[in-house]
Amino acid sequence: xxxxxxxxxxxxxxxxxxxxxxxxxxxxxxxxxxxxxxxxxxxxxxxxxxxxxxxxxxxxxxxxxxxxxxxxxxxxxxxxxxxxxxxxxxxxxxxxxxxxxxxxxxxxxxxxxxxxxxxxxxxxxxxxxxxxxxxxxxxxxxxxxxxxxxxxxxxxxxxxxxxxxxxxxxxxxxxxxxxxxxxxxxxxxxxxxxxxxxxxxxxxxxxxxxxxxxxxxxxxxxxxxxxxxxxxxxxxxxxxxxxxxxxxxxxxxxxxxxxxxxxxxxxxxxxxxxxxxxxxxxxxxxxxxxxxxxxxxxxxxxxxxxxxxxxxxxxxxxxxxxxxxxxxxxxxxxxxxxxxxxxxxxxxxx
Numbered sequence: 001x002x003x004x005x006x007x008x009x010x011x012x013x014x015x016x017x018x019x020x021x022x023x024x025x026x027x028x029x030x031x032x033x034x035x036x037x038x039x040x041x042x043x044x045x046x047x048x049x050x051x052x053x054x055x056x057x058x059x060x061x062x063x064x065x066x067x068x069x070x071x072x073x074x075x076x077x078x079x080x081x082x083x084x085x086x087x088x089x090x091x092x093x094x095x096x097x098x099x100x101x102x103x104x105x106x107x108x109x110x111x112x113x114x115x116x117x118x119x120x121x122x123x124x125x126x127x128x129x130x131x132x133x134x135x136x137x138x139x140x141x142x143x144x145x146x147x148x149x150x151x152x153x154x155x156x157x158x159x160x161x162x163x164x165x166x167x168x169x170x171x172x173x174x175x176x177x178x179x180x181x182x183x184x185x186x187x188x189x190x191x192x193x194x195x196x197x198x199x200x201x202x203x204x205x206x207x208x209x210x211x212x213x214x215x216x217x218x219x220x221x222x223x224x225x226x227x228x229x230x231x232x233x234x235x236x237x238x239x240x241x242x243x244x245x246x247x248x249x250x251x252x253x254x255x256x257x258x259x260x261x262x263x264x265x266x267x268x269x270x271x272x273x274x275x276x277x278x279x280x281x282x283x284x285x286x287x288x289x290x291x292x293x294x295x296x297x298x299x300x301x302x303x304x305x306x307x308x309x310x311x312x313x314x315x316x317x318x319x320x321x322x323x324x325x326x327x328x329x330x331x332x333x334x335x336x337x338x339x340x341x342x343x344x345x346x347x348x349x350x
Contacts, residue, residue, distance in 0.1 A: 030091030031063050038089025040108065043101065044132065044211055049078040052101065061097075063090055068094045077102045082109070094327040095244035108192045109168045114182075116164040116287030117216040123162055123285070132172045143177050151183055153205070160282025161186050189288055210278050211294045212286035217246030221312055225293035231302045231315065240303070242272040250283035309333055 033116055039059045043052055047071060058067040071094045072078040082104035088097065100106040112130050120142040128135035141147060145156045153161050163185040169178065190205070198208055215229050225287040232242055251268035266270070270279040302315040304322035309332045316322040 012131050022304065029063065030066075030090055030093055031061055031097070038087050039089065041086045042082050042132075042171065043081060045083050045085075047081075049101075052081060054099075061092075068097065072098055082107065083170070083172045085110070085246075087304060097315055103271065104170070107170050109170060111166055111168050112166045113166045114162070114285070116220075116290065117213075118164065119282045119284050120157060120159050120162070127169075127178060128142075133175050133178065135246065137175045138178070141175055147179070152181075155206055155281055157281075158183070160206070160213055160285055162285045164285055164287045165188060171334070190291065194295060206281065207278055207285060208291065208294055210282045212290040213282035213284045214242070214244050214246055214279075215293050216286035216290040217249075217284055218244065219311075219313060222289055223262070224313060225290050226296065226298040227300065227302070227315060228305065228313070229290075229293040229297035232299050233297050234301065234303055236277070238303070239276065241276055242278070246271045246283055247272045247279050250279075309336065 040060050040172075041052070041056055041059060041061070050069065053068050053072075054064070056062050056068070062068055064088040069078075075095075075098055077098045081101040084104055084107035086100060086106045087108050088100075088106060099339050110212050112132050114129060116125065118126075120139060124135050124138040124142060127133050128136055142162070143157045148155055148158055148161075155161075158179070165185055167178075167181060168183075169181075198205065211229070211232065212234065215225050218228050219225060232244070235242055245259055247265065247270045250257055250262050251266055251270040252263065264273045267274075269275060270283065272279060300315075301317045302317065304316040304325075305313040306316075306322065306325045308314050309329060314325040314329070316325055344350075
């Protein structure tokens with residue numbers, strides 16, 4: 001082997017070593033996050049690759065931000081990064097970070113719980129707070145009558161058709177995808193035998209969810225729901241007004257709040273103290289138990305009910321019995337108020 005050839009080979013060997021060292025630093029040298037438990041990085045809609053790298057650098061994840069930027073450009077992974085919250089824990093290379101951002105593999109799933117009986121506005125606000133969607137866009141979708149019709153529902157909004165449940169979403173999931181999931185959950189529940197039962201009762205789906213939304217608002221006690229549904233069924237059969245306080249709350253521009261006698265005369269199609277039959281639409285989004293209560297109500301002769309003060313209700317067959325129950329409730333409330341005042345006075349004396 002000639003000396004020039006030997007020097008050339010030595011040069012190539014050194015060059016390969018340098019290139020390997022550079023490649024190792026750029027792609028495979030482990031970063032060591034400052035927090036051993038891991039660090040969460042948020043990638044929001046519209047965020048640039050450079051902004052994400054800056055965020056990671058500030059969080060103490062990276063050894064060298066410039067190395068990650070360079071690696072991203074070399075691999076062509078700077079333009080397509082998935083929105084989401086990412087958890088990076090333990091030593092992680094730039095190559096792994098770039099692949100995660102491109103494929104979304106380390107994204108955290110957020111669980112959002114929608115309780116029974118919440119209105120559209122509350123649900124939109126909940127999703128905005130917990131998964132970072134735009135509340136105004138979410139609410140506009142919920143109130144889009146064209147979307148309601150396209151999905152086969154009757155009404156001007158999705159009020160009543162958003163199934164309360166616990167859902168899993170990535171950060172800033174598209175608002176339409178969220179709506180699709182909520183509606184699909186409703187459809188999966190309300191099918192087959194329930195549709196048949198609805199037809200037997202000669203009700204429309206809109207009437208069922210409207211009825212169920214009133215039952216939902218009246219009680220949070222599961223075993224009472226079929227009884228309350230039975231009360232309203234009995235009143236409808238006797239052509240009596242429902243006189244349901246929650247429908248008044250829905251009609252109030254400044255509600256919900258404590259009702260006054262003047263509120264009972266408000267001019268609204270939702271005022272079931274003045275109008276007969278069901279209101280024109282749901283007043284919230286009822287859960288499964290309230291829908292089932294409407295479709296399968298308890299068989300009894302109760303026509304009235306009033307709160308007991310402990311979360312439950314006292315049911316009556318006649319108006320005279322109802323007035324007696326109301327007096328008992330008011331007396332119990334006065335006694336509870338006096339007891340609370342006595343406790344407060346005693347605490348101040350001590």
